[in-house]
Amino acid sequence: MNTTSQPPVLAVNGLEAWYGESHILQGVDFEVHSGEVVTLLGRNGSGRTTTLKALLGLTDRRSGSVRLFGEEVISLDTYRIARLGVGYCPEERGIFSSLSCEENLRLPPLHRGKAPGLSMDEVYRLFPNLEERKRSPGTALSGGEQQMLALARILRTGSRLLLLDEISEGLAPVIVQTLGEAIKELRQRGYTILLVEQNFHFSSALSDRLLFMESGRIIETLNPDELDDNTDRVIRMLSV
Amino acid sequence: MDIFGVPSQALMAQLMIGLVNGSFYAVLSLGLAIIFGMLHVINFTHGAMFMLGALLSWAGLYYFNLNYWVMLLLAPVVVGVFGIVLERLFLRRIYKLDYLYGLLLTLGLTLVIEGVVRSIFGVSGKPYGPAPISGVTDLGFLIIPNYRLWVIAASLTACVLTWYGIERTRLGGYLRAATENPKLVETFGINVPVLISLTFGFGVALAAFAGVLAAPIMQVSALTGQTMIVIVFAVVVIGGMGSIAGTIVTGVALGLVEALTKVYYPPASSMVMFLVMVLVLLVRPNGLFGGKE
Numbered sequence: 001m002n003t004t005s006q007p008p009v010l011a012v013n014g015l016e017a018w019y020g021e022s023h024i025l026q027g028v029d030f031e032v033h034s035g036e037v038v039t040l041l042g043r044n045g046s047g048r049t050t051t052l053k054a055l056l057g058l059t060d061r062r063s064g065s066v067r068l069f070g071e072e073v074i075s076l077d078t079y080r081i082a083r084l085g086v087g088y089c090p091e092e093r094g095i096f097s098s099l100s101c102e103e104n105l106r107l108p109p110l111h112r113g114k115a116p117g118l119s120m121d122e123v124y125r126l127f128p129n130l131e132e133r134k135r136s137p138g139t140a141l142s143g144g145e146q147q148m149l150a151l152a153r154i155l156r157t158g159s160r161l162l163l164l165d166e167i168s169e170g171l172a173p174v175i176v177q178t179l180g181e182a183i184k185e186l187r188q189r190g191y192t193i194l195l196v197e198q199n200f201h202f203s204s205a206l207s208d209r210l211l212f213m214e215s216g217r218i219i220e221t222l223n224p225d226e227l228d229d230n231t232d233r234v235i236r237m238l239s240v
Numbered sequence: 241m242d243i244f245g246v247p248s249q250a251l252m253a254q255l256m257i258g259l260v261n262g263s264f265y266a267v268l269s270l271g272l273a274i275i276f277g278m279l280h281v282i283n284f285t286h287g288a289m290f291m292l293g294a295l296l297s298w299a300g301l302y303y304f305n306l307n308y309w310v311m312l313l314l315a316p317v318v319v320g321v322f323g324i325v326l327e328r329l330f331l332r333r334i335y336k337l338d339y340l341y342g343l344l345l346t347l348g349l350t351l352v353i354e355g356v357v358r359s360i361f362g363v364s365g366k367p368y369g370p371a372p373i374s375g376v377t378d379l380g381f382l383i384i385p386n387y388r389l390w391v392i393a394a395s396l397t398a399c400v401l402t403w404y405g406i407e408r409t410r411l412g413g414y415l416r417a418a419t420e421n422p423k424l425v426e427t428f429g430i431n432v433p434v435l436i437s438l439t440f441g442f443g444v445a446l447a448a449f450a451g452v453l454a455a456p457i458m459q460v461s462a463l464t465g466q467t468m469i470v471i472v473f474a475v476v477v478i479g480g481m482g483s484i485a486g487t488i489v490t491g492v493a494l495g496l497v498e499a500l501t502k503v504y505y506p507p508a509s510s511m512v513m514f515l516v517m518v519l520v521l522l523v524r525p526n527g528l529f530g531g532k533e
C-alpha cells in the first residue's frame with residue numbers, strides 16, 4: 001500500500017457489463033494500487049470473470065469508467081488496453097494446441113516502450129517443468145503445466161498489471177503451492193496483481209485486500225487480518 | 241510402351257497437365273483454407289480473384305505494355321489490396337453470424353465482380369499470346385513446354401513459402417493462435433482486426449498469383465473463376481481444413497487423379513473429383529487431413 005501521489009494502477013468506477021441482453025455487472029467500484037495483490041472472491045456466477053473481461057473490453061458491451069495507469073480505457077479496443085501493460089490469464093487457460101509449449105510461451109510480444117518483464121531464464125527458474133516440456137504441443141501438457149504456462153506466458157511481456165482468473169482451481173496441492181510461491185515472488189518484484197479466486201485460503205495468504213462479489217457487485221472489502229473476526233460472514237458469502 | 245493400353249507418352253503428357261492443374265488447385269485451396277481458418281468465411285470470391293489475376297496480367301500486357309514478370313508481382317498486390325478493401329467494407333460485418341451469411345455475401349460479391357468484368361471484356365476468352373517462357377525440355381520419356389515446368393515450380397514454391405510463413409515465423413504463430421482463439425490473442429496486445437484483413441488480402445493475392453500463372457495457358461474470361469471455384473471447394477472438402485501441408489498435397493493429388501481419369505475413362509473426368517469427395521466424406525467426414533470442427 002504505497003503511493004498516494006501516483007494514480008492507482010487500476011481504478012474502476014460504476015462498471016457495468018452485458019452479454020447480449022444479460023446485464024451482468026451492476027456497477028462495480030474498486031481500486032488497485034501499484035505493487036498490491038488484490039483478490040476478487042465470490043460464488044460461482046457472481047461476476048468475477050466478467051469483471052476481468054470487462055476491464056479488457058472482452059464483454060459484448062460495457063459502461064462506466066476504467067482507468068489504467070491513469071488513462072481512461074472504457075472505449076479502447078482490447079489490444080490497445082493490453083499494450084498499456086496488462087497481462088491476462090483466462091480461467092480456461094487458453095493454451096494453443098497448434099503451438100508447442102515454448103511457442104506458447106514466446107507468443108505474446110513484448111510491450112514496446114515498456115521495461116521488459118522476466119527473461120526466459122527467469123521464467124524457467126520459476127517453473128522448471130515448462131523447460132522440460134519445451135517441445136510438447138500445448139495440449140499435451142497436464143492441467144498444472146497448462147496453468148503454469150498460461151501464467152508464465154504473460155510475465156515476459158513487460159505487463160505490470162496481471163489479471164489472473166482462478167489459477168488454483170482444480171489443481172493438486174503441490175502445484176497450487178508452486179503457483180502461490182510464484183505469486184509471492186512476482187509481488188516482491190513489484191508486479192500489481194488482481195486475482196480471481198474461490199479458494200480463500202490460497203488467496204488470503206497472498207493478498208493485501210479481499211473484495212467479495214455477489215450478483216455483479218462488490219458487497220464487502222476486508223483485509224486479511226480482519227478475516228478471523230468475520231469467519232461466519234465470509235463463509236456465508238462464499239458458500240452455495 | 242503401353243500402360244494399361246495407353247501409350248506411355250500420352251499418359252505422361254496427361255499426368256503433366258494434371259500436375260499443372262494440381263498446382264493451381266493447391267495454391268487456390270491453400271488461400272481458401274487460410275481464409276476460412278481465420279475469418280470463418282467460405283470465400284466464394286476466390287475463383288473471381290483468380291480470374292482477376294489472369295485478366296489483370298492480360299490487361300497489363302495489352303493496355304499498359306507491362307510484361308508478364310511485372311504483372312506476376314503487380315497483379316497479386318492489386319488484388320490483395322482489393323481484397324482488404326472488401327474485407328473492411330463488407331466481410332467485417334458478418335463474422336458473428338452463421339457461415340451461411342459469409343457464403344451468401346461472397347457469392348453476391350462474386351456475381352458483382354464477374355458482372356462488371358463481363359460488361360467490360362465480354363465473355364469470350366482472351367488469348368494471352370505466346371508464353372513468356374518459350375522452348376521445351378526433353379526429359380527422355382516426355383517433352384514438356386518450359387512454361388509448364390515454370391508454372392509447377394512457381395506454384396509449389398508459393399505453397400512452400402506460405403507453409404513456412406505460417407508454421408515457422410512469428411507472424412505465422414500469431415495467425416495460428418488467432419485461428420484458435422482471436423480474443424485471447426488480442427489480450428496480448430496484437431491487433432487482430434488488422435491480422436484478419438491481412439490474411440484475407442494474402443489469401444486472395446495467392447489466388448491472383450495462380451491466375452497470372454494460368455493466363456498464358458488458359459483462355460481467360462469473366463467466367464474462368466466459376467469452374468475453378470467449384471473444383472477448389474471439392475479439394476478443400478476432401479483435404480479438410482486441418483493442415484496446410486495436407487491441403488497442398490490434396491490439391492496436387494487431385495489434379496493427377498483428374499488427369500488419369502481423362503486418360504482411362506474420359507466421360508468421368510469432370511465428375512471424378514466429386515466422386516472422390518463423396519467417398520472421402522463417407523469415411524472421414526472432416527476430410528483426409530481435417531481436425532475436429
Ligand SMILES: Nc1ncnc2c1ncn2[C@@H]1O[C@H](COP(=O)(O)OP(=O)(O)O)[C@@H](O)[C@H]1O
Pocket residue numbers: 019022024042043044045046047048049050051
Ligand atoms: N458468455 C456468456 N453469455 C451469457 N452469460 C454469461 C456468459 N458468461 C457468463 N455469463 C453469466 O454471467 C454471470 C457471471 O458469470 P462469471 O463472471 O463467469 O462468474 P464467476 O467468474 O464469478 O463465476 C453468470 O450468471 C453467468 O451465467
Ligand SMILES: [Mg+2]
Pocket residue numbers: 048049050091166
Ligand atoms: Mg469465473
